[in-house]
Each structure stands twice: as structure tokens, then as C-alpha cells.
Amino acid sequence: MSSACSRILDELNELLGGRCTTNTSICAQHGKDESRHPEMPPDAVCFAHSAEEVATILRLCHRESVPVIPFGTGTNMEGQVCAVEGGVCIDMSEMNAITRVSQNDMDCTVQAGVTRKQLNEYLRDSGLFFPIDPGADASIGGMASTNASGTTTVAYGSMKENVLALRVALPGGELIHTASRARKSSAGYDLTRLFIGSEGTLGVITDITLRLHGRAEAISAARICFSDIANAIDTVILAMQCGIGLARIELLDKNQMAAINRYSKSDYRELPTLFLEFHGSRSGVKEQAALFSDIAVDCGGSEWTWTANESERKQMWSARHAAAFAARAARPGCVAVATDVCVPLSRLAECIAVTRKEIEVEWKWPFMLTAHIGDGNFHYVFLIDPESEQEWAVFHSLYERLIDRAIGMSGTCTGEHGIGLGKKKYLLKEFGGAGTELMRSIKSAIDPRNIMNPGKVFEDA
Amino acid sequence: MSSACSRILDELNELLGGRCTTNTSICAQHGKDESRHPEMPPDAVCFAHSAEEVATILRLCHRESVPVIPFGTGTNMEGQVCAVEGGVCIDMSEMNAITRVSQNDMDCTVQAGVTRKQLNEYLRDSGLFFPIDPGADASIGGMASTNASGTTTVAYGSMKENVLALRVALPGGELIHTASRARKSSAGYDLTRLFIGSEGTLGVITDITLRLHGRAEAISAARICFSDIANAIDTVILAMQCGIGLARIELLDKNQMAAINRYSKSDYRELPTLFLEFHGSRSGVKEQAALFSDIAVDCGGSEWTWTANESERKQMWSARHAAAFAARAARPGCVAVATDVCVPLSRLAECIAVTRKEIEVEWKWPFMLTAHIGDGNFHYVFLIDPESEQEWAVFHSLYERLIDRAIGMSGTCTGEHGIGLGKKKYLLKEFGGAGTELMRSIKSAIDPRNIMNPGKVFEDA
Numbered sequence: 036m037s038s039a040c041s042r043i044l045d046e047l048n049e050l051l052g053g054r055c056t057t058n059t060s061i062c063a064q065h066g067k068d069e070s071r072h073p074e075m076p077p078d079a080v081c082f083a084h085s086a087e088e089v090a091t092i093l094r095l096c097h098r099e100s101v102p103v104i105p106f107g108t109g110t111n112m113e114g115q116v117c118a119v120e121g122g123v124c125i126d127m128s129e130m131n132a133i134t135r136v137s138q139n140d141m142d143c144t145v146q147a148g149v150t151r152k153q154l155n156e157y158l159r160d161s162g163l164f165f166p167i168d169p170g171a172d173a174s175i176g177g178m179a180s181t182n183a184s185g186t187t188t189v190a191y192g193s194m195k196e197n198v199l200a201l202r203v204a205l206p207g208g209e210l211i212h213t214a215s216r217a218r219k220s221s222a223g224y225d226l227t228r229l230f231i232g233s234e235g236t237l238g239v240i241t242d243i244t245l246r247l248h249g250r251a252e253a254i255s256a257a258r259i260c261f262s263d264i265a266n267a268i269d270t271v272i273l274a275m276q277c278g279i280g281l282a283r284i285e286l287l288d289k290n291q292m293a294a295i296n297r298y299s300k301s302d303y304r305e306l307p308t309l310f311l312e313f314h315g316s317r318s319g320v321k322e323q324a325a326l327f328s329d330i331a332v333d334c335g336g337s338e339w340t341w342t343a344n345e346s347e348r349k350q351m352w353s354a355r356h357a358a359a360f361a362a363r364a365a366r367p368g369c370v371a372v373a374t375d376v377c378v379p380l381s382r383l384a385e386c387i388a389v390t391r392k393e394i395e396v397e398w399k400w401p402f403m404l405t406a407h408i409g410d411g412n413f414h415y416v417f418l419i420d421p422e423s424e425q426e427w428a429v430f431h432s433l434y435e436r437l438i439d440r441a442i443g444m445s446g447t448c449t450g451e452h453g454i455g456l457g458k459k460k461y462l463l464k465e466f467g468g469a470g471t472e473l474m475r476s477i478k479s480a481i482d483p484r485n486i487m488n489p490g491k492v493f494e495d496a
Numbered sequence: 497m498s499s500a501c502s503r504i505l506d507e508l509n510e511l512l513g514g515r516c517t518t519n520t521s522i523c524a525q526h527g528k529d530e531s532r533h534p535e536m537p538p539d540a541v542c543f544a545h546s547a548e549e550v551a552t553i554l555r556l557c558h559r560e561s562v563p564v565i566p567f568g569t570g571t572n573m574e575g576q577v578c579a580v581e582g583g584v585c586i587d588m589s590e591m592n593a594i595t596r597v598s599q600n601d602m603d604c605t606v607q608a609g610v611t612r613k614q615l616n617e618y619l620r621d622s623g624l625f626f627p628i629d630p631g632a633d634a635s636i637g638g639m640a641s642t643n644a645s646g647t648t649t650v651a652y653g654s655m656k657e658n659v660l661a662l663r664v665a666l667p668g669g670e671l672i673h674t675a676s677r678a679r680k681s682s683a684g685y686d687l688t689r690l691f692i693g694s695e696g697t698l699g700v701i702t703d704i705t706l707r708l709h710g711r712a713e714a715i716s717a718a719r720i721c722f723s724d725i726a727n728a729i730d731t732v733i734l735a736m737q738c739g740i741g742l743a744r745i746e747l748l749d750k751n752q753m754a755a756i757n758r759y760s761k762s763d764y765r766e767l768p769t770l771f772l773e774f775h776g777s778r779s780g781v782k783e784q785a786a787l788f789s790d791i792a793v794d795c796g797g798s799e800w801t802w803t804a805n806e807s808e809r810k811q812m813w814s815a816r817h818a819a820a821f822a823a824r825a826a827r828p829g830c831v832a833v834a835t836d837v838c839v840p841l842s843r844l845a846e847c848i849a850v851t852r853k854e855i856e857v858e859w860k861w862p863f864m865l866t867a868h869i870g871d872g873n874f875h876y877v878f879l880i881d882p883e884s885e886q887e888w889a890v891f892h893s894l895y896e897r898l899i900d901r902a903i904g905m906s907g908t909c910t911g912e913h914g915i916g917l918g919k920k921k922y923l924l925k926e927f928g929g930a931g932t933e934l935m936r937s938i939k940s941a942i943d944p945r946n947i948m949n950p951g952k953v954f955e956d957a
Contacts, residue, residue: 209930220908228689447681480941
């Protein structure tokens, strides 16, 4: 432990009592996320109970220049919680109160540790819901920090479109509100979106005011196969141009479908498959689905199945939900590492095809594709023997070319997982020197002592 | 003219030839917008033809610490173009190329001087359109600078939801791209939204990549009257909770309807009136309208009229489009000054009612209300004799209390017009000391010499 950190331990203990710990296994749990990055434990973990406590912890850490790492559920994917330089991890999971819900404003305010499933459970009888679904039961604070998105983003947007305002503890210990609860505003700089996606490098998000959505009168689901991914993508592009309301549209490739068959003992056609969901009125979801199926069949789709029945719908989507487990089961003892680029839809088919060709030549082990296809965001999942240097080398080489390809196609190196530790060098490739310098100057202005999640997002200067 | 400004005039002339001028009347035209703020002309006006020229102008101005004011169409509403400290106005109107449109990506890139009507005219046969409609035929660069919104924002969002990326000339003369063309990203800080709404105080937006939308298969329009504004608001809240897709929903009060009758020689009922538009499939727009009318009639609405016929629709909305002209005609020789607060929907009825009561007691002259009711944003329009100090004093007193009320209701001092010159002191009220200081520190980091639109957004330190 650094001497600076040990200087504030007594004060943290006094502030938090048993809620500040240097226990080795608790620190270890907090130094690792769900990614390929190695465990890097903090020196201490503080379980905060209020925004004011978070602010006080920050004031102490700021005084002694001790690193601070905010921690939600640890379900992030790019090493965001790794304590590269040690320091104090602030675990937000006990700040899990749903502060208020307004039916008439269709919004709510939650503490940062509330998880998305907890919130939706709470909202169950209200007719409202919070749509963003990144897969994991992440905390709302963590989802804001990485600008999370997922299967419903094609219809409902990412965190940037669904957060109205944040309460943030700044590195010096001030608490601010980034915006009012108005549904729109032209007042001042957009602090809300500045903190969303900043991955804990600018301050600690303590409370989030969220836009909620009305539950649709009807939800229908559908599935359709294609012999070729390009045809599936053409279908999606045409459907979006026609203004068909797609609430979810997910693509799994034939490798992923085969893995699901083995995992679930199912007998899906092992072809690229689209999974769809439509939200609307009873007649609307039927009409939209019929329009979609016409387009899809014209584009070569086959085996269209559709349902508005709830249990059939869940059954229809069960394959999609099994995808991550099936991937891991495809190579026991290995880690599943997901790439995360996002490109304009017009380049998606080419980006996937060229990448697939390279993978097939160079990668001898299992891999598969899932895509949030309506956004142009896709994940090639590699099953990697964590002990094999060779496999890691091949993976990194393939991923580097994939990212260069995506950036060359006017896309981004990360659609939803963030920069964290793993993509720092690509930030420069994507934004250039002047853009990256601008971000750094904002970081320095807000966090001049670089205590907030140091070693993330930016390469060492 | 300041000596610093005169030092760069020769260089500007050399760079731009006849496109740099100090002509008094041209400078005067560029020192005034559509607001109540007095004319404050710049020392020179430069008509830029490329992002590189803009960057060069900035480099020169930065070297000599000369103020720079970006200028679009001058249709802004809070004095944003007034040259408070003189300096160089960069007129972007000749940077009006539509650089690219992608049908498959449903996006386009335009130079900052392209106006929204020009863009939609260009897109006419493409099946795509750009939805944001602030009333004036503003430039896209200006709309980004103030985070413009308007009648369609309830369905399509504001500029923040419709800009994918910007090219920006920074104060030191570097050109940056704020984002890729991917539909979502978690890479780095959100520079795009930082510049949107920054009112020219951080750099000059030179190019904008916009999300476009598919033209709906069918558009229907409707109108309905209420005896009380509160009932109209209840209707809108219920309709939004039921997930009825409202493409536009505008409220005019009885004073505004009466002014329209006098101006247009029409005989509308002089009651609070909602104007609606629905976008969707042919059956969808019918279904949505029927659901809406059920809710509205339950809430006390009367005289429901609905049409899916294009010419009838335009006729039905003509009253709404005449609102601004009718307001001005209500008191010839006077200026129409619009307030611009935005509050949560649950507080909207109370905010409007309390404000109206105060106005009726203190304001002896014409006034009327238009509201983007689905967003909680409303404009009380005051007809003011510009020579009357007394009228200005009453207006300012009423507006100050309205803004305090809106902020007290968790709302904002400006829904869409921006801070500019007129609302600087309210920024502090809305964000508090620490929030405002954070914005100032970002401003200082990006524009350390304070050359970008000085005197705007922030009160003097």
C-alpha cells in the first residue's frame, strides 16, 4: 500500500466503520471484471451509503492524491475496475435505493448501485420500464459510466438517450447535478453526457435520473434464417428505411447456432438467424411483423416463425439468451473474449465477411458471432485457452486488424464495452491527436491530480 | 476596432480576398439576431468557404486574442451573435454544401451553413428527412450550437439525439472530428454533445453528420379544444403513458387562438387547442388518432377533427403556423418576446396557471401562449413596446419569477433558445456554484484565451 493511501486509512475507517476494508480477498474481488484483463486489486474497498460519503472519500483521496476506482457490479468488459495503481475502490452496491418514480413524468431517480433488473422488478406493476439491456444485471451507475447499450438500443437508444440527469461527486469532493428533470434543455454545457461513458475517470456518479418508457400493449417475437449474413443485413437496412419499428433485432451466425444446439440439445437450423421483437398495439405488432417478413423473404429469408403469445415468445428468444453460455460451453476451461466494434450499416456485411475470412484462416479454435445488427455493433466471440500465448497472440493480431478495419469504415473501436484498459491505443487512432488531446485537457481540468481511475482510457502521456 | 483586430485584418484580407469586410452595414446585420438584445456589430465579417479557412481564421484570432463569433442565419433568440467585445464574425452561410447522403445508413454530412429547409428539399425524393423544426429556417450549424428542437422533438428528439458527429475548428486552429459515423459508441468522452449547445463558446462547428429518418407511409393530423389547459395537459400525459406515438403535439391558448382569428380572419373556437400529427402506417395513424381522441374526450376535449388527407392536414395546421405572425400583428410596432422555460410534465399545468395569473394582474398588454407540450416546454409571448421602459421592467420581473418557478419545479431556464446573453445569471441558479465552475473550467481548458464568443453563457468571473 502506498504511504499516501495508508495516511487516509484511519480517516476512512472513522468515516465508514466496518465499511472500509483492506481484506485481501475482498480487494481481489474488486480488482477483476468479466474481461480478459488480469486481476489488479485496490488497496482498500469502501462500501458507500450516501453521495455525501462518496464526496468525503473523494476529498480525502484528493488531498493525498490517492487513486479512486468506482465499482458497480464488476460486470464491465474492458478492465475498467482494475486498480492499475492501487488506491481506494468505492463499491456502490449498497447505495441501491430507488429514490422516486414519477408516473406522470415517466422518469425515476435511483442511486448508482441499483441494478437494471432490480429497477424493472420495482416498476413491474407501474406500466413503465427501463429498456436498456446489456445482458448482465449491471448497476445503473456502471451502465452510465460505460454508456451501456444492448439488444433494445435499436429502438430505445443507449444510456445517453435515457439518462436525464446525474448527481456526481467531483474529484475535489463537490457534489453537482448535471441537469434538471426537464425532458430537454439548452442551458450550458452537456455535463450529463460528458460523464456518461467517461468510465469513472472524471468523478463518481452517485444518483441517476432516468427516462422510463410505457410498456407496450403488445409484444410479438419472430425468427428467420438466411443462407448468408449479407442477406440478413440487407433485410434489416430495408426494414429500417421503411420505418418498421424494431424493438430488438439480433443476429447469430451459424457457429453460434451450432453451439446453442450442442449446449441446449436443440435442433435449430445452423444458419445465420435473426431474432426479432416488435412493441406496439395488438394490430401494430402484427402489421409490422408481416411487413418485415415480406422484406425478409424477398431477401432470401426462410423458416419465418412469429408469435404474439408470451410463453412462445420467451421460448423463441431462449436460443438468443443461451448464446453466451453456449459459447463458453463450446470450449470448456477456456475464456470467452468478445470483440466490440461498431460500423455504419452500409459497411457491416463487408466488415463481418472480411473479418470472418481472416479468422477462418488464422484461428484454429471455436469462435462465433452475435450482433446488435440494427446498430451495426457486433461481437466475434473467441474461445481462448488463457494459458496459451500463441492463442492470445493470434487473437490480438486479428482484433487489431478488425479495429483498424472498423475505424477505416467510419466506425468505432467500441460500440458498448468502452475503452478501459484494453483499447487505449485505439482512442488515438479513432480521434486523432487533436481530438485525444482535447479529451485529455478536459480530464486535466476536472481531475488535475489524476486520481479518478488512473491508467484508463488514455495512454500514458 | 481594437488594435489586435486591426493587426490581423491584412492577413484576413489576403486569405479571403473580398470575403472579409468591415463594411458598416454588413457588420451591423451580423450583430443582431431575432431577439430583444440590442445590435452589437463585430469589427469585421469573414465569409468562410471551407473548414480549413475557418481554422486559419481561428489561428490568427487566437494569436492576437481577437474575439470570434460564429454566425449561421442570425435566427437565434438570446443574443448569441451579438459581438459584445467586437472582433471577427465568421459567417458560415456560404459553406452550404450537402457533402454526402447515405440511403443505407440513413445519415448525411452537411456543411454548417446548410439550412434545414435546404436539406429537406434536397432529400425530397429520397424517402428520408431531417425532422427537427425550430420554426425558423436555421442553419444546421446554428441548430447544433444551440441544441435546437421544436415541434417534432416529442417524437424525434433534439439536435443531441440527431447529430452523429461534428467537425469542429478549435480555438487554436486545430480541426477535429468528435465521433465516427457509427450509430453508437463507448469510445472516449462525448465531444459531440459537448459542442452541441455550447453556443459558439468552445469552437466553430464546420460540418455535421446527421441521423436521418424514413418518411412515414402515412401522416395524419388532428385538432381538439379544451375549456382548460390542465385538461389538455392531462390528455397528453395519459397518451404518452399509453405509448401513443405523437409526432407533433402543440398547444395554443385562447389568447393565441383569438390573435389567429383576427390575423387570419378565421373563426376557430377561442379555447386552448391541441394540434397533433401522427406518423406511421396507414392503419397505424388511424388507430393512434382514435386512441388519442378517446383519451382526450374523457378528459373534456371537444370538437375533435382528424384527417389523413394531405391538403386538409396542411389546412388544419395552418393556424399553428400562423401563430408567430398573428402574435406580432396583435400589437403593431411592438416586438414579440418569447419566454422559454421547460418543466417536468407533472408540473406543467401548475407552472402555466400560476404564471398566467401573475401576467393577468401585472401585464396590461397583449400576450399569448404556445407550447411544445409533450416536452414540457412553453413560450409565453409578450408584445412589448420597445421604447417603454415600464413594459420592459414588468416583463423582466415576470420572466425572472417564471424562471425561478421553473427551476424550483426541477425544470430549466431554457428549453431550446439557449443561455446567450439573456440568461447568464440563471445558469448559476440552475446548476449551482460547483456545476457552473465545472463548465467554466471546461471552457478555460478548451479556449484559454477566451476568444470564442466571449461574454456569452457565463457571467463575468
